[in-house]
Amino acid sequence: MISVDNLSKSFSTKQAVTDLSFSVNRGELFVFLGPNGAGKTTTLKMITGLLNPDQGTVTVGGLDIRKDYLEIKRKLGYIPDEPFLYEKLSGNEFLDFVTDMFGLSREETAERREYLAERFEIKDFADTLTENYSHGMKQRLIFTSAFIHSPEYVVIDEPMVGLDPYSIRVVKNLLKEEVEQGTTVIMSTHTLSVAEELADRILIIHNGVKQCCDTLENLSRHEDGNLEDVFLRITGRRSE
Secondary structure, X not given: OEEEEEEEEXXXXXXXXXXXXXXXXXOOEEEEEOOOXXXXXXXXXXXXXXXOOOEEEEEEOOEEOOOOXXXXXXXXXXXXXXXXXXXXXXXXXXXXXXXXXXXXXXXXXXXXHHHHHHHOOOOOXXXXXXXHOOHHHHHHHHHHHHHOOOOOEEEEEOOOOOOOHHHHHHHHHHHHHHHHOOOEEEEEOOOHHXXXXXXXXXXXXXXXXXXXXXXXXXXXXXXXXXXXXXXXXXXXXXXX
């Protein structure tokens, strides 16, 4: 389980996240929705330990992200909104680097790596320097690297940006399969259809404050509309 308790974060005079609390169960696909600047990326970075909160706690599998950061990282996969790669490494060299960082041998990850490389179709460009990759190619390599160590928890920020329709289908199918096997996934997205298709529960955040957190079915019933109507109403917007 991932537990977020009373999390707050500000940058200078801007309050990015305010007193945010929620929990994510094992084997659950939990989706963050919110307008641009709502606090989604800031929250995800605090969950992964990339940002320290001003107040509040994050525990992952009962471990405190501040005290047990390295132990949590061994169990965690992270896919940021902007893929970061070392441009003077090839795709294969980057995967070697990631494998080494997790303290795994090439033999341990060989089968998993081969499976993911085929699934994301990176073999044709894996020996090319990543500085020559398109955004979509970078994203496919990042997905491969994030799952190479078979993480128990995966945090994903806007996963579909830059991906073609086939790769989007690959990502959706992979996430469904991983969750069925017990992996816990937290994902932010602007694509409401993805949330509708994949989410076990949806949290809507606006101006850094949690507005609601429930299943799609309950949100639609309580708010009397589809997810788009619910989202626009909760965030203070109206469709034409």
